[in-house]
Amino acid sequence: MSEEIIVMNPATGEEVDRVKKESREDIERKIDKAHEMFKQYRKKNAHDRSALLVRWAELIRENKDEIAELITKENGKPLKEAAGEVEYACSYIDYYAEEGKRVYGRTIPQHEDDVRLVVTRQPIGVVAAITPWNFPVAMMARKAAPAVAAGCTFIVKPASETPLSAIRFLDLALEAGFEEGVIQYVTASGKDVGEVFSHSEKIMKLTFTGSTAVGKTLMEGAASTVKNITMELGGHAPLVVNKDADLDMAVEHAVATKFRNSGQTCVCANRFYVHEDVAEAFSQKFADRVKTLKVGNGLDEGVEVGPMINEDGYDKVMRHISDAKDKGGQVTAGGEGSKDAGYFIEPTVITGATDDMLIMNEETFGPVAPIQTFATLDEAIEKANDTEYGLAAYFFTESYRDGIRLQEGLDFGVLGWNNGKPSAAHIPFGGLKESGIGREGGPEGIEPYLETKITSMKI
Numbered sequence: 173m174s175e176e177i178i179v180m181n182p183a184t185g186e187e188v189d190r191v192k193k194e195s196r197e198d199i200e201r202k203i204d205k206a207h208e209m210f211k212q213y214r215k216k217n218a219h220d221r222s223a224l225l226v227r228w229a230e231l232i233r234e235n236k237d238e239i240a241e242l243i244t245k246e247n248g249k250p251l252k253e254a255a256g257e258v259e260y261a262c263s264y265i266d267y268y269a270e271e272g273k274r275v276y277g278r279t280i281p282q283h284e285d286d287v288r289l290v291v292t293r294q295p296i297g298v299v300a301a302i303t304p305w306n307f308p309v310a311m312m313a314r315k316a317a318p319a320v321a322a323g324c325t326f327i328v329k330p331a332s333e334t335p336l337s338a339i340r341f342l343d344l345a346l347e348a349g350f351e352e353g354v355i356q357y358v359t360a361s362g363k364d365v366g367e368v369f370s371h372s373e374k375i376m377k378l379t380f381t382g383s384t385a386v387g388k389t390l391m392e393g394a395a396s397t398v399k400n401i402t403m404e405l406g407g408h409a410p411l412v413v414n415k416d417a418d419l420d421m422a423v424e425h426a427v428a429t430k431f432r433n434s435g436q437t438c439v440c441a442n443r444f445y446v447h448e449d450v451a452e453a454f455s456q457k458f459a460d461r462v463k464t465l466k467v468g469n470g471l472d473e474g475v476e477v478g479p480m481i482n483e484d485g486y487d488k489v490m491r492h493i494s495d496a497k498d499k500g501g502q503v504t505a506g507g508e509g510s511k512d513a514g515y516f517i518e519p520t521v522i523t524g525a526t527d528d529m530l531i532m533n534e535e536t537f538g539p540v541a542p543i544q545t546f547a548t549l550d551e552a553i554e555k556a557n558d559t560e561y562g563l564a565a566y567f568f569t570e571s572y573r574d575g576i577r578l579q580e581g582l583d584f585g586v587l588g589w590n591n592g593k594p595s596a597a598h599i600p601f602g603g604l605k606e607s608g609i610g611r612e613g614g615p616e617g618i619e620p621y622l623e624t625k626i627t628s629m630k631i
């Protein structure tokens with residue numbers, strides 16, 4: 173009997189469904205198919221590829237409620253947020269349906285009379301992707317859409333925690349008219365997929381969203397074939413509230429970034445630095461607002477914060493809370509958790525955070541906001557940058573001078589200035605330092621799926 177992956181509902185601890193766990197041979201077979209299909213698909217013109225993407229997005233929107241419900245059942249995020257994720261995913265498909273038509277080459281003025289120089293772009297080849305459970309369909313769309321828009325074939329391993337919504341999402345690509353072998357998925361162990369994908373000579377591009385530790389292992393494997401890679405890895409986003417910030421606005425945006433997906437995004441604010449002049453006022457307003465957030469099963473009406481994805485995730489967050497308390501942090505909202513049925517943690521605010529706390533140094537991936545104060549902007553920038561991560565950072569200030577200082581001083585790839593929700597399909601998203609390599613979204617997001625050729629012609 174073949175092995176299975178059991179998909180659990182993190183809000184109830186109950187089984188949602190099972191999918192086949194594919195073997196290494198199954199993965200190889202699918203790579204072969206993608207490799208064969210590439211020879212044909214690369215010849216399809218950009219406008220026809222675009223029309224397929226447009227149809228795919230239409231079908232996803234027609235099936236939005238069903239996909240959103242699947243996301244909520246296997247990931248736990250509130251239904252409204254899940255529906256928002258489906259729309260977010262479609263926005264990448266819409267965007268690259270257009271951007272694929274704008275993959276331009278160029279001519280270069282010749283350096284000799286009888287030479288002509290032409291630069292052309294072509295699809296890189298078979299693309300392999302490994303996607304995370306925190307955005308089961310959106311992270312897939314932002315890899316699949318530019319890949320197939322560019323003329324590549326695409327094979328993805330969805331996270332084992334959340335394969336159901338991903339499978340439904342990808343099946344719709346076939347319904348939209350993509351030939352078999354253009355877009356495929358594999359449901360297998362992460363270790364098997366990582367090893368096969370990263371070493372395969374038939375795969376030209378590996379794109380991964382997930383932890384920095386796994387990303388490093390994949391990069392080592394990819395080195396064996398000098399594979400092109402895109403890595404969207406961990407984060408530890410600082411959120412700076414300057415003394416002149418609009419505090420009501422800062423509170424609303426801080427809630428948006430901190431508690432999106434129950435704090436389980438790579439761009440969630442992980443540590444707050446608040447100017448000492450406004451620390452008390454901000455912390456009070458923020459804690460009062462956090463206490464209003466409704467926690468529960470994402471399928472229930474009005475729920476704003478769902479469960480942690482699994483027991484490991486729950487335990488890590490609870491460890492960060494108790495470590496902070498042991499080191500003198502004061503819990504001013506939440507602080508409790510329960511894993512009796514599902515893995516729920518109250519949205520939590522901790523004041524008096526210090527540099528030695530785990531939460532100020534490690535990615536928490538949970539609904540906890542530690543607040544530390546600062547006296548000068550230089551100090552805030554130095555503390556914010558004191559991390560191996562460089563994905564996202566947020567700052568709140570009404571002063572354009574201080575804003576520019578922060579914008580230029582913070583070493584992060586995605587900055588939100590008075591904005592806790594910077595993500596969008598048309599902007600380049602990605603991190604500095606150990607948060608990754610490459611960008612997804614925007615015109616930059618299709619580049620990694622293209623190769624550049626120069627033809628120097630003697631006439």
Ligand code: SIN
Nearest residue numbers: 306436437438439595
């Ligand atoms: C992530 O958590 O890596 C993605 C978040 C986003 O696209 O906003």
